[in-house]
Amino acid sequence: MALSRKTKRSQSGAKPEPLTSDLAARIKRAQGEKSLAGDAEAASATRDMTGLSRGLRLGSEFIAAILVGAGIGYLLDLWLKTGPWLMLVMLLVGFAAGVLNVVRSAAEMNRAAPPPTAAMRVPDDDEDE
Numbered sequence: 001m002a003l004s005r006k007t008k009r010s011q012s013g014a015k016p017e018p019l020t021s022d023l024a025a026r027i028k029r030a031q032g033e034k035s036l037a038g039d040a041e042a043a044s045a046t047r048d049m050t051g052l053s054r055g056l057r058l059g060s061e062f063i064a065a066i067l068v069g070a071g072i073g074y075l076l077d078l079w080l081k082t083g084p085w086l087m088l089v090m091l092l093v094g095f096a097a098g099v100l101n102v103v104r105s106a107a108e109m110n111r112a113a114p115p116p117t118a119a120m121r122v123p124d125d126d127e128d129e
Helices: 021-047 051-080 085-112
Strands: none
Touching: 051 085
């Protein structure tokens, strides 16, 4: 078994010398390729979403915002002893936040989706004439 690279030992023979510049360059190159692969993977995950996964994502974001708002309102009601009023107000705030999250997510999904081709287009009634 032959070693492809030999490490040089200092005169005392205690430790090998620090990493060579070749090894440092290879490490930096590998880290750069890893970060590029991660960005491409995230973009393709958004682009390749099916209709069911899009609907589940949008629905879960909407319901989560409403539940978080109602939960915060309930806890504030318990703490301040104000009855159901803060829970109702925070429920409405959660609803507004949920709508905003859904709009933002839908816009992001539309930007990431490929543009429709001629085969994807559905003819309108006006085009039949």
